[in-house]
Amino acid sequence: MAGLPSVTTVIPCYNYGHFLERAVRSALDQPGVDARVVIVDDASPDGSGKFAERLAAGDDRISVIRHEQNKGHIATYNDGFAVVDTEFVTLVSADDLVARGALTRAIAVMQRNPRVGLVYGRAVRFRGEPPIERDRSWLLAAVWPGIRWARAVARRATNPILSPEAVLRTAALRQIGGYNAQLPHAGDLEYWLRTALAWDVARVVGPAQAFYREHDTNMHNVRFGSGKKAVQLFDAFAPLLSHPATANLLPRLRRRLAAPLLRVVERLLVVGHWSSELDELVAAAGAIWPEWRLSRRWSAFGQSLDRRADGLAPSAGSVLRAWVPANLDRLRFKLEALVHRSPVAAHEIGG
Incomplete structure (x- = not known):
């Protein structure tokens, strides 16, 4: 050797x-x-x-x-x-x-x-x-x-x-x-x-x-706990977000990590399935992205959560929002992944 x-x-x-x-x-x-x-x-x-x-x-x-x-x-x-x-x-x-x-x-x-x-x-x-x-x-x-x-x-x-x-x-x-x-x-x-x-x-x-x-x-x-895992995933990016060349990615990262949690809760809220675990997911989404209720995508869902807290059924608008945007999000993520995976250099290392 x-x-x-x-x-x-x-x-x-x-x-x-x-x-x-x-x-x-x-x-x-x-x-x-x-x-x-x-x-x-x-x-x-x-x-x-x-x-x-x-x-x-x-x-x-x-x-x-x-x-x-x-x-x-x-x-x-x-x-x-x-x-x-x-x-x-x-x-x-x-x-x-x-x-x-x-x-x-x-x-x-x-x-x-x-x-x-x-x-x-x-x-x-x-x-x-x-x-x-x-x-x-x-x-x-x-x-x-x-x-x-x-x-x-x-x-x-x-x-x-x-x-x-x-x-x-x-x-x-x-x-x-x-x-x-x-x-x-x-x-x-x-x-x-x-x-x-x-x-x-x-x-x-x-x-x-x-x-x-x-x-x-x-x-x-x-x-x-899915919520705790998501918060830890956000925390894992801390070394990167403290770097001056990447700090501008923070708003985008918050949305990307919180959105899957909100989609799960949104869909289950619409069909009437609720559990304490969903409360945890909402709390985790808020810890990752405190401004999610202010976004156009999630404002109606935030209102539905308020309606649920008051004992009311979700609005018709939130029902539509539960199914349409998710597929569009996935398509956009895939297209962006194709763009950003290109290497700076590629070379053959074997014969």
């Missing part, structure tokens, strides 16, 4: 021992790189920690950190990052998989582009067995100045990275620090934005970079 670029895959694990070996092997099966794995077991009661230690006993490229008490996923991530001593690093949940050659490709992009601190690519969602991807002998890398990439993310108000497909330069990790413990359900996005403010960002175009397992116990899918 002497002379090869080195990369560590940090694998946080909580009760995913039955997935662990496959995740580890996928991270180590990377041609042309010195690949290592750090498993961080967060006091799993299912014996995942002991299984991780058995894996490490049979391969000196694997090391294990075991928590005596459960610390939660953010602390688990950061504890793994703290021991990384390789040039590159990635974070992959124990139930996800690294695509063969993914780390090789990401590292090639960063070696060619010294200013790139974050590389991601296509993540394939799956249930059960991962799909078989066709081998591709070529690929392209799209490279953005970090601030331009971050602005595009803010315009769309979505997180373009699931997580296992992201590879970092360890120098970037050390510069920006660890995950924010105050954002347990939006920490990934905030982390990518912090990185983009200091480094350029690249995307591998072509082959899959990771396989993301979807199931009911995904850490990302555990219910935390």
